[in-house]
Amino acid sequence: MKLFLASTLALALLASNFAASAKTSDRNQEMTIDAGAQIGVITGDGVTTLSKGVVITQGTLEIRADSADIHMKGGEAVRAVFTGKQATMKQQLDDGSWMNARADTIDYNITTETIVLTGNYRVESPQGVNTGGTMTYNTRTGQMNSGGDGQRVRTVIPPKNKGTPPAAATPAAKTTVPTAGSKK
Template identity: 60%
Template sequence: MNRTLPAELATIALLAALLLPGLAWSKASDRNQPMTIDATSSDCSMAGDNGKCRFTGNVVIVQGTLEIHADTADVMQKNGEIDRVVLTGKQAALKQQMDDGTMMNAHANNMDYNIHTETIILTGDYKVESERGTNAGQRMVYNTRSGNMQSGGDGTRVRTVIQPKNKAAAAPGEKK
């Protein structure tokens, strides 16, 4: 019987709990701020309270401390509410201040955020960074409500770097 399995599971659980640099703790007040979308062009098709808007060309979305840059943003609406946002680009980028004041940055070729399930799927050379660490790979599914993160498992590699909780000051000439 392999006695290291529980230790490996504990390590994986610890990584998942510590690593994802705070998407679950994104600045809560941002959700109550107006959203501004700037783009080269837009094409909206609305049928009552349902429809889709496609924004293309140097898309910039700002909502509170949240700032997104993408080549294309598809914003889907159901029953008068934003339901899903799909961002694409080489690479789409997202940055946001967390409730604790730290910053989180994410980059991916595709970001698919489902508002109702509170799940974001990052695909295509994604990387999520914060002061606590980084996670990079080809595909990650992250539940912003529960903090559950799943990455890899598709035959590609995942790289996780966890920073020490109390970083010591780097010696002169060393990179921090």
């Protein structure tokens, strides 16, 4: 039972902290952890492994991975590592929009409250899309660091008024001038 609780604790911390504006009511929802297999330590130090397709849901939060390793120290979860081709995470934000993230590895250090997305990561939200090789996100401060790993980082920020073209780009209204001999 302690093994399950430790896994739940690690995943709950990941879920509640990944996005600063994640739906706050999700933290009060039941968490469901579904995996094909689970093996590991229940006390002390070691790793608990969830494998054969891992699906974690809590409210609007959904994490999917091929496997997850929950690292234990002194009987407490200190790190959760989700892997796959690709591990994914999605969650509704408080404003009703959605945040989607994917990477080959999603590594959450519970102690430092940092998440590292590694391996062709992509994070999408209403604020834009960020892609690259590696991103580190500090859930305490909101600080995000990308790149520096030899790969390019790309950020695409949508315009604030998506449906309204800029005035300069709006074609001028056509005026029809009657010509000689016309009935107008």
